[in-house]
Amino acid sequence: MKKLILAAMTAALAMAGTASAHITLEQPQGLSGKAYKAVLRVGHGCDGKSTVKIHVQVPEGLLSAKPMQKAGWTAEKIKAKYDNSYDLHGKPVGEGVKEIVWSGGNLADDEYDEFVFRATVAKELPLGTKIYVPVVQECTDGAVERWIQIPAAGKSSDDYDAPAPYFEIVSEPGS
Ligand SMILES: [Cu+2]
Numbered sequence: 346m347k348k349l350i351l352a353a354m355t356a357a358l359a360m361a362g363t364a365s366a367h368i369t370l371e372q373p374q375g376l377s378g379k380a381y382k383a384v385l386r387v388g389h390g391c392d393g394k395s396t397v398k399i400h401v402q403v404p405e406g407l408l409s410a411k412p413m414q415k416a417g418w419t420a421e422k423i424k425a426k427y428d429n430s431y432d433l434h435g436k437p438v439g440e441g442v443k444e445i446v447w448s449g450g451n452l453a454d455d456e457y458d459e460f461v462f463r464a465t466v467a468k469e470l471p472l473g474t475k476i477y478v479p480v481v482q483e484c485t486d487g488a489v490e491r492w493i494q495i496p497a498a499g500k501s502s503d504d505y506d507a508p509a510p511y512f513e514i515v516s517e518p519g520s
Contacts, residue, residue, distance in 0.1 A: 368480050368492045370510040371459070375476070377514050378468030381407070383478060384461050385510060390454035391484035398483035399447045399460050402493075404476055406467040408433050410442040413461035418450040431467040451485075472516050477509040 368387055375381035390396045403410040405428050412420035423444035430439040445462055452458050466476070479493040494505040502508035 367508065368482060368490075368510055370478065370512050373512055374515045375466045375512045376517050377466055377470070377472060379466060379517070380463055381466050381512065382461065382463050383407075383512075384459050385478070385480060387452060387458050387460065387482070390452065391482060391488035391490045393454050394484035394486055394488045395454060396452040396458075396482055396484050397448065397450070400481040400483070401445045401447075401460070401462065402479040403441075403443050403445065403462075403464065404478055405429070406431070406470045406474075406476060407464035407478075408438055408441055408467055410445065410462050410464035412442075412445045412447070413463065415447065415450075415460065418447045418460075421446040421448070429469075431469055433465060433467075466514055470514055472514055474514045475511050476514065477511045479509045 368385055371384035371386055372382065385399070385401065387396060387399070408427075408431055410422075412422065414420070422442045423446070424440060425443040426440045427438070427443075430437045432438075447460055470476075477495045479491075479495075482490040482492065484490070490507065492507050492509055494502070494508045496502055496504060496508070502511065
């Protein structure tokens with residue numbers, strides 16, 4: 346029995362240890378109907394290997410996504426239809442950039458960098474919704490880290506070892 350508890354504690358500690366360095370979003374909240382600047386923080390490579398590619402899946406409800414220009418990297422913008430149509434500044438939008446792929450650079454495991462895009466948070470989405478932004482990190486020698494886990498009901502991102510970065514939709518103060 347004692348052994349079991351110890352094993353469980355060790356597992357919990359191991360998870361807590363990695364949680365601090367995952368790919369995460371700098372801003373935990375985004376305003377409904379407004380632009381959200383998604384700053385993806387890359388704290389390490391894949392098991393010591395350098396990062397050479399970052400794939401971002403722009404989730405449903407993030408409209409008109411645009412990557413910020415980044416020296417030393419090229420951003421590919423892949424457009425597709427959204428699942429739904431949204432009102433953006435009085436006009437319906439049903440398609441846009443759904444995937445961004447940064448490549449061409451080389452980020453060492455012992456260095457830090459940020460990958461940035463901006464998009465409008467669809468005002469149709471309910472306040473309090475958590476928007477998950479799945480990211481796949483490719484490294485040298487074919488190593489890959491997939492930050493794509495979205496918590497099941499009753500769980501939180503801390504319960505997973507490779508959670509997708511996320512933010513929560515909030516209302517503008519005073520509105
Ligand atoms: Cu990590």
